Amino acid sequence: MNPQILVDGLIAGAMYGLGAIGVTLTYSILRFANFAHSELLTFGAYAALALSSALGVLSAGLLAPLGPFSFGWSLPLAAITAMALTGLLALAVDAVLFGRLRARRSSIIVMVMASFGAALTLRSLLEFVFTSKPAYFTRELQIALPLGGGMRATPDQLLALVLAIALVVAVHLLLTRTAIGRSMRAVSENQALAGVVGVDVRRVIRVVWLLGAVLACVAGIMAGLLVQLRPYMGFDLLLPLFAAAILGGIGSVPGAMLAGLIVGLAEAGTVQLVGAEWRTAVAFIILVLVLLLRPHGLFGRPQA
Amino acid sequence: MPDVDQNQAQASLTPAAAEGAVLVEAKDLAIQFGGLRAVDGMSLSLHRGEMLGLIGPNGAGKTTLFNLIAGNLRPTEGRILIGGRDVSAEGADQRIACGVGRTFQIPRPFSEMTVLENVLTGRQDQAGERIWMNFLQGARVAREERQAVGKARALLDFVTLSHLENEPARVLSGGQRKLLELARILMAEPTAILLDEPAAGVNPTLLEVIIERIRRLNADGKSIFLIEHNMEMVARLCSRVVVMAAGRHLTEGTPRDVARDPAVIEAYLGTAA
Numbered sequence: 001m002n003p004q005i006l007v008d009g010l011i012a013g014a015m016y017g018l019g020a021i022g023v024t025l026t027y028s029i030l031r032f033a034n035f036a037h038s039e040l041l042t043f044g045a046y047a048a049l050a051l052s053s054a055l056g057v058l059s060a061g062l063l064a065p066l067g068p069f070s071f072g073w074s075l076p077l078a079a080i081t082a083m084a085l086t087g088l089l090a091l092a093v094d095a096v097l098f099g100r101l102r103a104r105r106s107s108i109i110v111m112v113m114a115s116f117g118a119a120l121t122l123r124s125l126l127e128f129v130f131t132s133k134p135a136y137f138t139r140e141l142q143i144a145l146p147l148g149g150g151m152r153a154t155p156d157q158l159l160a161l162v163l164a165i166a167l168v169v170a171v172h173l174l175l176t177r178t179a180i181g182r183s184m185r186a187v188s189e190n191q192a193l194a195g196v197v198g199v200d201v202r203r204v205i206r207v208v209w210l211l212g213a214v215l216a217c218v219a220g221i222m223a224g225l226l227v228q229l230r231p232y233m234g235f236d237l238l239l240p241l242f243a244a245a246i247l248g249g250i251g252s253v254p255g256a257m258l259a260g261l262i263v264g265l266a267e268a269g270t271v272q273l274v275g276a277e278w279r280t281a282v283a284f285i286i287l288v289l290v291l292l293l294r295p296h297g298l299f300g301r302p303q304a
Numbered sequence: 305m306p307d308v309d310q311n312q313a314q315a316s317l318t319p320a321a322a323e324g325a326v327l328v329e330a331k332d333l334a335i336q337f338g339g340l341r342a343v344d345g346m347s348l349s350l351h352r353g354e355m356l357g358l359i360g361p362n363g364a365g366k367t368t369l370f371n372l373i374a375g376n377l378r379p380t381e382g383r384i385l386i387g388g389r390d391v392s393a394e395g396a397d398q399r400i401a402c403g404v405g406r407t408f409q410i411p412r413p414f415s416e417m418t419v420l421e422n423v424l425t426g427r428q429d430q431a432g433e434r435i436w437m438n439f440l441q442g443a444r445v446a447r448e449e450r451q452a453v454g455k456a457r458a459l460l461d462f463v464t465l466s467h468l469e470n471e472p473a474r475v476l477s478g479g480q481r482k483l484l485e486l487a488r489i490l491m492a493e494p495t496a497i498l499l500d501e502p503a504a505g506v507n508p509t510l511l512e513v514i515i516e517r518i519r520r521l522n523a524d525g526k527s528i529f530l531i532e533h534n535m536e537m538v539a540r541l542c543s544r545v546v547v548m549a550a551g552r553h554l555t556e557g558t559p560r561d562v563a564r565d566p567a568v569i570e571a572y573l574g575t576a577a
Contacts (some may be wrong), residue, residue: 174438198428293368
């Protein structure tokens, strides 16, 4: 077996993990499966592309590659703005769609269907604006560095991995060590009680959208940087994201990341051992197995 | 009409109750659930520093009245004033901000969070609840958090649960959950505390702890509004008791007086056929 699958799997998995954190947070706190989450990834990636290109037009120097990486200052600068924009988009969708449905006490299935609608709308809008042709943050070629043991990775890939792990640690600390994290866990466990206790539930909901959107934006930029940008890039990640969120245990941030890595590794292994055409089936098989054998996932709590 | 009755009643009551300014006032409250008027034109006032009891037969609407005062339910009619301000249209979280906290007949902790974390959820408006403050003003957030943890530990000590602070709340007994709930409410520094049957289902040893703690809170200046079936406990704690029946204010007076009132006895035992 080629040890390279470890590197490929971990890098894809880190991306899944980041996206899955948003899915798991929305699922545990707002209590519905948000199928529009993957569109936040796509939106974040395209927003960063547009901003990065605009910065490149303003000053070509910003496009010059930074050290060993394939991109210049334009991308990190654009990424920060894109995160803010993705956060605003999530808040806007909540204000015009999900928030109204919540206020009407709509059932979960209505929320899920609404999320499908939101996903279709966003995806079509992005396709309309950016066309369905693949786009790239950069055309620079990168040489993969040998990591030892027959494994190789490009500097971009290593950066993505490190960034993903740093973000997961940051979100985990936010949830476990801060007042807002405590409020989020309280709302996740019992929203009605949290309101009675005096937790500002609306603020918690805003924070969930912002956090999920920012992480989705980073995952989208990673996917765009390491592969390419397409209007369907998020949609194609939907199954692995949900597989990771459910395998990790709904509500668990470290669980989502670990499960993301497992899904990534399983996919990379399948490509090597069985064949690339089976890659997309892997997430589906994992999802079905978890739901049948351990519905609360690795770190979730069984429903009482 | 009920207002007049109440004023007359207060004049003849203990001086402490009559002296304190009105803290929480319910005026002609009513709530309709389908065909049932669970609370039907109820008025009463809780005075600053007083310990007021609320008794009445099962189904009289006592807990519903608490839900209305604490903001868990919106009244169909009537008004609720806290410190003179009309809060009828506001939600439960704003009632807490106004200084009114309540416990439940069946206490509800966040069962997967630790006992200490449960108390900390009661803390209102910490800087750390704003996400950017955690990054921009880390020192201030950390200082506030330390203060909050210190206070939560002191409250756990007050309710004798210190030894369980790191246990998940699901391991607590019913009586311990009541104490935990009390600590969580105290975290918000309420001026009025609504206690819904604090004695129900609690073993006698823990009950004495609860009674003693309620007394101490009242001595510290907190107004207490108590629903309780245990008349002995009501008599020990409250100077004034309001009796509710069929969603209405039946009568009020000292525990001794209401216990002898034929109308109260009739409400509890039912009208003789």
